[in-house]
Amino acid sequence: MDFTSDNSWGAAPEILAALAAASDGPALSYGDDPITARLAGRLNEFFGREVAAYPVVTGTAANALALATLCPPHGAIICHAQSHIAVDECGAPEFFTHGARLVLLNGKDGKIDVASIEAALPDFQRGIHASKPSVVSITQASEFGTVYRPTEIAAIANAAHGNDMTLHMDGARFANALVHLDCAPADITWKAGVDALSFGATKNGALCAEAVVFFDKAADFEYRRKKSGHLLSKMRFLSAQLDACLENNRWRIYATRANALAQRLAKELASIGSVEIAYPVEANAVFASLPDDVAARLREQGAKFYDWAPSSGGRTLVRLVCSFATPERDIGRFAGIARGP
């Protein structure tokens, strides 16, 4: 019963098989191989237009490289105070951008909105005495398992562009958001005004594969990837993961399963009187407020999950993440233990 994270599970068998297949024979290194070329075509098809896409091995690298391409060293990046780039990447955005400032906004359900962005700007629009607002970064699905609607994204993009900023989307769980919205990838990216996307596959069946996708131009990105050690020599093994994930809509199959398990888990937990679901369950994570004795009982009986806040008033907010590989029986078992005898 492992609900700690979607990266606590291994890789999908089809992706492992693609790695083995990719290994056959010699190929040019550093991305000049046929699999990387095939991936480029597949991504164009996925997004419904030509894109500039660059595989990397981690979401932190994808986010930080995307932000560094969009934001000068003296720039400011506006994001949710609980976003991954703000709290879980040990200053990677600052490292890759050479010192840009993160501007942290609060916002309901892990999402930011136009009003909070515009309220933050005046402090930074005083000429050279403050970092220059350069990028807005949103997370889709958010850290709290919620999903931005296309209209919400478009409104944020307008606010960003209207203030001479660009819009970055951290899509570590992009597939989960897509499945929830049941829309085309284009609808929540370039058609809505997103300039750069960190498109994640690691949490959705891959071993270590994300793509940084630019919808316009990506000045100097390849230099930045190379000098940060993120250009793999045997690039085909990275491209093959993304390629296999996109092939035959596997991304959708994996994410659909993860989301459905989260829905089922949420539904079961919500039916327990002592449990409260903290945020709308729109992706593959359930945030639940549990009585401390319930959390303890779950752990005693083998459930693994993270507390999301310190215990308070006898209750703890916990995060429960489902993945493409979470066993279905774990859902019922977890809920059963939570419900108690």
Next chain:
Amino acid sequence: MDFTSDNSWGAAPEILAALAAASDGPALSYGDDPITARLAGRLNEFFGREVAAYPVVTGTAANALALATLCPPHGAIICHAQSHIAVDECGAPEFFTHGARLVLLNGKDGKIDVASIEAALPDFQRGIHASKPSVVSITQASEFGTVYRPTEIAAIANAAHGNDMTLHMDGARFANALVHLDCAPADITWKAGVDALSFGATKNGALCAEAVVFFDKAADFEYRRKKSGHLLSKMRFLSAQLDACLENNRWRIYATRANALAQRLAKELASIGSVEIAYPVEANAVFASLPDDVAARLREQGAKFYDWAPSSGGRTLVRLVCSFATPERDIGRFAGIARGP
């Protein structure tokens, strides 16, 4: 007939199998998994002492992270003018160290020596007006396929330590050097005074796996790896590659084969009157000076390899790299074409 690089070949089947095996079931992410723990033990055994070792996906990342740990932003790193960190990493050492200066030495057969290090120091030992000499970095095996002897390394280490510097070894082809020397890993690392090693597996059968190995302390390394996006969430897939490479001395089997093929290729080429072998062949690369028509004929008949210098006087220096996976028949075929009809 692909002799372009040892990274133009895929991965060893045993390593691919290890990946598949590693995927089973849930595991803690970010390195707190059993495979990473097992790898730690295996590396201790390999080096004959406890080491602090950190897997990363590229040699550039391994080198740059090691150097950044050893060298302050105002430091200088002394290395061969043709070393990988100097010419092939797009400024990665400068990026990770936040601006350290590389001091480029020439040296016979791709190796540097104590005399050239000591000759370079006075320019940098003038207090704060020049970057502070902080690290010497050597490449084992070197970019030219030559190998440092244990005594050579020890002499360089003494010179480094005697001048308040540390010694880094870029071991992207460490296994090839070990096989050539037929000594223990300890003999050319910590026993000889090496402080940090980039231990490569990618060129020796892995998909994308290197380990940064510290023999003393590794202050802050884990922060640096994390904030540069080089800490994999599903770390087990990276550790599994290194683990499989070390298990049953596979590293030795792969490197032995690559070295032997290079020896055979060199021997055959040396027997051709018009061909000159440029450097001692001690690892898995052969640098040969070919008449331009011979080079052209080889390429026409399907051989792939890189020129190492522009054509001059009707001859070109080319690099021919063998790997664990180079087909044996390609050696004879290549030599046959070179020999001509």
Next chain:
Amino acid sequence: MDFTSDNSWGAAPEILAALAAASDGPALSYGDDPITARLAGRLNEFFGREVAAYPVVTGTAANALALATLCPPHGAIICHAQSHIAVDECGAPEFFTHGARLVLLNGKDGKIDVASIEAALPDFQRGIHASKPSVVSITQASEFGTVYRPTEIAAIANAAHGNDMTLHMDGARFANALVHLDCAPADITWKAGVDALSFGATKNGALCAEAVVFFDKAADFEYRRKKSGHLLSKMRFLSAQLDACLENNRWRIYATRANALAQRLAKELASIGSVEIAYPVEANAVFASLPDDVAARLREQGAKFYDWAPSSGGRTLVRLVCSFATPERDIGRFAGIARGP
């Protein structure tokens, strides 16, 4: 009637005279001159112990260099959300530290306290996923013209040291704080646990002179100053300003005058029914809430000052700064206009 800032006024005549005197004859450059040596002695005397002090030309440089010496690139710096390093230095701390994160605390009257520091720590004490809390930075006198008591500083220092952090003090208006407290420099620095001080003279009569003062060791500071272009070749002209400021307790004379004018201004304004003094007036700045028509009348009649917040409810919070050179008559005149006809 210029109350915009204490840096809108020129230099004290004694300091200008010291510059002229310093110009005589040749002297070794880069700080190996007799005036810099004399300054070192004078600073030791000022602080009642040996200190390592380094002159620079701006407060931004002093703060950023001090912080970079204390904080690694992956570190976090805890400070007030309205501190100069947070809002007025365009990311200088991030630039000099190579990407450290500022952690912004709110706090009454522009000051932070132990409770807010300790509340912020848990988010950053999760291993390598968040920047490592490394430095607490306080401002003395604060941006709001308030002053930390020795006991308050000691408590913060204890909290910092107890959590493996150091304590930096931005003393751009250190002299004004000292005069208010009527204590020895040692009492609010090293005796209270401060590790590094930005000791300002620019706002207190100099042209462009601050000193970064370390009470313990200052690893590598001189390299950092040099490579950031802050080591003056004709250093004597920078040292002479600080030297003249300390000589004959001029610093005290200047700051006493500035503080006294602020006190008088605050007293006069406080006696006007429609005016509210926003923060305790303990240094040389008065923050007053004025009816918008009063602010407009003042400006019409020649008063210069900055709004500190947008107008709200017909009132505006304004900042009024006095300096060593503010004409005494401007106080009465300003208050008279504010009082109205």
Next chain:
Amino acid sequence: MDFTSDNSWGAAPEILAALAAASDGPALSYGDDPITARLAGRLNEFFGREVAAYPVVTGTAANALALATLCPPHGAIICHAQSHIAVDECGAPEFFTHGARLVLLNGKDGKIDVASIEAALPDFQRGIHASKPSVVSITQASEFGTVYRPTEIAAIANAAHGNDMTLHMDGARFANALVHLDCAPADITWKAGVDALSFGATKNGALCAEAVVFFDKAADFEYRRKKSGHLLSKMRFLSAQLDACLENNRWRIYATRANALAQRLAKELASIGSVEIAYPVEANAVFASLPDDVAARLREQGAKFYDWAPSSGGRTLVRLVCSFATPERDIGRFAGIARGP
């Protein structure tokens, strides 16, 4: 008899007087003052066109800020191996550019030429594996006291622009070069293709004043100056130095005197059989090869100067720098001692 450097002398009386005059009354800070505005006009007049000029306090800051504006973090800067940015600034170019690589060229008399630039380029024009050649930097007058002709500069500018690079000129001794060439400032800057100039006044009578001058656009320069702590709050004191230096052609008077003294010193030394002048004396420095006993005798009798290379074969290359303030009698006295009894 101080010939150590042109920065071992103080400031010109007219410039000190300008400082005192600048101190009168209040003025807006950070450059919004009338003296800074007046300086802008004077620089436009000096260069014969509108320029974007930004005062800073050191040559290191001027060079590094100019280079950072012209060169991306993954760029390469081509310069002479003995240039100030290469050997005397402790990695400031790397710090401000966030890690650009210096490419060091040798060249006769301290100057580089088109042939050596073009010979260096191929190593860096291999796509993303090497830093991208972005800037050529030349020093006028050079570190060896020689001066580039307008045609030499134009040829280098053409080579730079033809390879998608820009041209920076380190003009710490720009005035000395101008006086030697007896041409207009425009002739050796924008008319010859220079994109950015570090225009020095510190070595020519100022206390601490240089201007970074852009002839085209200066994207983001002001952000870079601010965040590096190089924007003075009381900017008028910096602008006043440059203003006074340009007023009434004082720069020419000072530099003419320094150059003339160097010429006289060189002439006298050249007439001594045992002394050899190493480089053409075109600015204010004389490089002379002295028998070691002559050098010793000079030092015994009070002469101060730096060795430029270690003693070899009983002789030492020494550098003798004259300034606007060097006493005329010191020339004859020095030569007399060198000549011997």
